[in-house]
Structures are given as structure tokens and as C-alpha cells.
Amino acid sequence: MTELLVRGGRVRGASEPVDVGVDTGGRIAEVTPHDANREAKHVVDATGCLVLPGMVEAHCHLDKTLFGRSWVPHSAGDALADRIRNVRNRRGELGLPNRQSMEALVNAMSGFGTTTLRTHTDVDPEVGLTGVHAVQELAADVADRVTIQQVAFPQHGLLDLPGTAELLASAMESGASVVGGLDPATEGDPVRYLDVIFGIADRFGAMVDLHLHTHGSAGVDELDQVIERTSALGMAGRVVVSHVYAFGDVDESAARHLADRMAEAGVGVITAAPYDFPVPPLRLLDDAGVVIGCGHDGIRDLWGPYGTGDLLDRARHIAYRSRFRRDEDILLVLDAATLGGDRLLGGEGSAVVPGAVADLVLVPVEADAEAVIAAPLGRTVVKAGRVVAGSLTDG
């Protein structure tokens, strides 16, 4: 007998309701035309809902969050260096990483429909692997509702901070599976920076996620080097660049050229559309075949007080910043927030089809694009075939 039946919802692009049957292994066994008489051990009523693959928060920083705590006024100056100094000065005083805040945020994300996330954990000689261990422990404890993938992130330096490379390697042994990094030229020697990052990734079979903030042609040069390195090492599908503000400074033909090269090398893009920074040209990247994911970046932390953990809300923001109005464009972002993010994190990126892992979110909307635009609450969330938010109808 079917373990869980998600009954009478719609899947992307379809108008007729379907029943999604999930087997005891937590995978989708069948997707069939809706039949009110179908039975199962557990049933969720999805009438009036769009049934989406679980959402994938592809870029956040759990280790820094103050989520769920009393208001902490932001105390840094306006420059990037001010914020970095502020974090180093205050993280100890505020007891970061804070297990309670991290778990509160993950629970909120889960309630909104996120079933998998990638989080960047600071690693430096001062904090060592404290954050990595804290996140790893959290990941084990919440594995029933959210899959957490951890990036060891040398936020405060790599080449200039002796011991950091060794810590990144140790982080891989402690459960992190992605090597993070900043703009390769940030410490003056982009080739050596990429040597270290990609060297560790290669050694541990890990993925790479580089946060590219540099604007203008210098930023394009750095992106170029990441593309080349990925190609040279045959790491297609295992390297992503986050942010990539340099796209804001190139014309359409240059952007198209970069996008084609990224697609060919298998370099993905993750965007959060933070603040007023340029958003990569998502339509152009998608048309070129670049895989796209979405995330929040920081949520309620020492970098800034914004963020809710609702990835549908963030998808709407990304679509809005992209000036997307038509359904097909809005749905590009919805796909990025689900399938695209999943692929970038090494998952199967499967739609709601037989054989896919039954990570699902049911959103009460009439039209597909409305899920992004209205982002209504009242969602039901299924992780590996088990209802983790919302409620079972019976069974």
C-alpha cells in the first residue's frame, strides 16, 4: 500500500489535479490523475494547491544568525571592511554560532517549504572549526526535516591568514562538503587563491562555491579564471559562483559570451539579489543553459537585519529585481528555487515525477506563477515522504 498520498493537487504546467503516491522509501512511486477513492496509509489533501519539489535554500549563513532573538541593532559602518570587523568583534560577545538561533531559523525555513539548504560557515584561525562542528551537529539533529549541506568558508582571509587552508581541509573531514571562497584576487594572488581552493576540493571530492563581489572588468577577469579552472579540472556541475556583481557592468553580448562559457564549463550561479547590488541576468543565463539557484544570503545577522527564511518570498524578490513580469520569467525563478538549487547542491533536480525523492511543498495557489508572487502561507511540507509542516488529512 502507498505510504503517503498527496491527493488532488496540481503539478507545474498541468491543469488537471493529480495524486502523488509516495513509497516507504520516501520516493515518489506514481503521479496519476486524481481519483478521490484512492487510499493510502497517510493522506494529505492537496486540493487547490500547487505541488512543488521541496525548496532549496542555496546560499545562507546559519552560523551567523541571530534569528529568534531580541532585536540587535546593527552596529557596523557602511563599508564592507566595517562589517567584517563588526562580525569579528561581536560574534564572541553575542555567543555566535548560537544553536538555538540556528535551529529556530532552520525550523522556520522548513515551515516555509525548504527541504534542503547550503550554508556557509566561517572558518578562520580565531574560531577554528567551532562553527563547522556546531552546524554539523545541527545538521544531524534536523536531518528528518531539512538536509543541510555545509560550506567551509574562509570569510576573513585565506592566503594572508596562515592555518586557514589547513582548517578548510579539516572542515572537509568534519562533514563539510563544499569549499567556499571569496573573489580570487581579494588577497592579491588569484592563481594561488584558486590553487588552494580547488586543491582542497580535489583532494576531498568536494564542491566549490565562490562569492564574487568584484564589479567591473576586474570582476569579469576573476569569473573568467573560475570558468577556466573548472574546465581545466573537469569539475563541471560541481562549481558555483554566488552573487557575481560584475554582470551588472557588462553589456548583453559580453554577458552572453560569459554565460555560454559558464554553461560549457558547468559553472552554476546562485543569487540572493542582496540590497541594491546588480542581479545576474537570469533570463540570459537560463537561456544559455547555466543552472541557477536562489538563496537569502545572511538572515538577521551581524551583516544586516533582513530576511525571513521564506524562500518563496526571496524568489519573488529576485524576480522583482530581475524585472520579471510574465509567467515564464517568474517561473524561471521558481524553478531555480527548487530544481536548479537542487542540481547545484548535487541533487537530482527532479520535478514531481515517479522516482524522485518525495521532498514536496504544497502552496495554495490557482496559478503556478502565483506561488512566487503571492507566496501565501498555509503550506504543507513533505520531507522524504514524511509531513513535516502543515497537516495530514487522515491516516
Add this chain to the structure above:
Amino acid sequence: MTELLVRGGRVRGASEPVDVGVDTGGRIAEVTPHDANREAKHVVDATGCLVLPGMVEAHCHLDKTLFGRSWVPHSAGDALADRIRNVRNRRGELGLPNRQSMEALVNAMSGFGTTTLRTHTDVDPEVGLTGVHAVQELAADVADRVTIQQVAFPQHGLLDLPGTAELLASAMESGASVVGGLDPATEGDPVRYLDVIFGIADRFGAMVDLHLHTHGSAGVDELDQVIERTSALGMAGRVVVSHVYAFGDVDESAARHLADRMAEAGVGVITAAPYDFPVPPLRLLDDAGVVIGCGHDGIRDLWGPYGTGDLLDRARHIAYRSRFRRDEDILLVLDAATLGGDRLLGGEGSAVVPGAVADLVLVPVEADAEAVIAAPLGRTVVKAGRVVAGSLTDG
């Protein structure tokens, strides 16, 4: 006896709870330290809430909204001309302006805490004053919960569309109190454009609200002409420019010069931070003494599918786009969404103090800036001393 008592909330900048007493005329009679024994005819429990002046939605387009209807996929191309054509082609087919949608949107706004709004109504030879009359009728019917101020807006042309100037004048006679307009040079003759707009405003003692979209130095030139015209006619405090994308193309010293001139002339700014367009430099404008208001621009209409009607949510978006992180900057936007907007619409712009009209919104937050960042629901809204959303505790 006090007609309504808002008991135990906090006002902006204060840490101790207060009681806000409202008289039978709908004005605040007193704001006193909280006393649990104080009595009144009606009481609202504001414990744990920030008590703000009612919010002022300073820029929306009620006549175009499809709010509350089934999803209408956006059907226009990417260019501005495509959207203008789309509106003219489809507004008839979709039965716009639609009374039910307009009222649903106003009710939503009211529930979120908006007590006053300014709406731009299309006026052109094709629709005549249909929209103006529909909005005027709506305004009368919802006056108990929201004050609606109407702009007669020549969206589709003024100099090139014979009869439009006469229609704008008739609109003023039919209840509109603001003359709207686009970039003065949009039809080739900025001087004549401003002659017509300001001429009508002068004739009817009306205000002026110009939507400035032009980028670069051409946009700065147009802003310059509006500032000069306002000074020349002594219309300080009665002219606002909305959007003003040209600020995105000037350096800080040029922006400061413009801001000083705007402050001196009494020209206000209204921003919605739409899509990816540049946001005026709000901190710089505020420091210069320019009065700032906030709005949504279009909500769920033929121009685009976005918008909820929640002005706190929009304030957060505007603060985010402005890269505001510190409380004092975030609160600049909160003040714009309340006091600033009220002043720009011709109100008193009073805080929660004795003598002010008792338009209030209670937001359940611990810290002032949190009202913008968290924008939680569960608000109670008071319009002219009467509770219009949320609930009375007793009485």
C-alpha cells in the same frame, strides 16, 4: 470620559509604555505614562506593541488593479511602450477600473495599517473621467477607514492628446485634488507641459505629482525645471516628484546640490523602489530636509503582477534597496511611510501626540526598527479614533 484608550503601547523612541487617549472628535487628547487602572468607553490593549501614526500609501494606482481576482498572466512585452499599449488594449476587456478589486485592495491596505492613500487615476480622451468618478465614489464609501486622495493622471499623453488638459481640469471639479504628470519633456516641449500642469493646479488650488522616469542628465534637467517652476510659483510643500530615476546617474555632490534645491523649493520625493530602477538617495535627501513619502506604485495590475498593499512590507523593501542596516536609517523609511507621506499629501504629519488626528497602527514588535524589518501581522488599526482592523479589548 475618554472615547478610546490605546493602553500600554510604546511610541517611537520611547521605552516606557504609555496610554493614548482619544476624544470624541477622533483626535488624540493625551499621551500619558501607562496606568492599568485608566478607564475609557472603548479600550485597545497595546501591550507589546509599537503605536505608530497611521501609514500613508503615497503612490498607487487603484484604478488599474486586478487585486483579488483570479490570476491574470502578464501579457505585455518588456518595453515601456509595450506596457502602455497593453493597458489601453486590455483595460476594457478586463472591466477596469473594477470597483470590487479597488475596494478589496483598499480593505487589504487598511488591514495592514494604511489610513490615508494617494492614487493616480488615468485620464485620457478614451476613458474620460470614468476612473475619476469610480475612485471618487469608492473614496466616499471607504472614508470611515481610509482617506483617499486622488490624482488625475494623464498617463497616455497631454500635449499630444487633445482634450486631456480639459479633462484634467474637469477631474479637479469632480473631486481630484492633485494634478499628475509624467516627465515634462516626454512630449517634446517641457515648458509647455509644465505650463499646463501647473496652470491647472494653480487654477484649482491643487497639488502636483510628477512621475520622473528619465535617466541621466536629461532627467536631471527635467527635475531642475520642476524645482524652478515650484519656486517661481511659490508652491512649496504642494509639489512632489515620484520615482526620480535620474538620481541613479549623478554623483554624491550633484545629488546633494539637487537635494538642497528641492528642500529650498519645497519639492518632496515619493519612492516605491520599483523593480530594478535606481532608488533616490534617501539618507542624503532626508539630511537636506526634503520630505519623503513611500508607496507601492502598481499593485497586481496590467503593469505588473506584484504588490500586496502592505506598506510596512514595502517600507522594508525600500530600506533594503537603500542598503539601510542601522536603526536610524531604517527608521527614516518608517517615518517616510507615516509622517512624511502625510505631510506630502497635505496632512499635518503629526507623531502620536496630543492634538493629532487619531490615525494609528499598532505593530507587535519590541524595537522600533523591527516594525519595518519583521513587519509582523496581528496589527490593530485606528482611523480617526475608531478601530477599523484588529479588535477592541473591551467596551
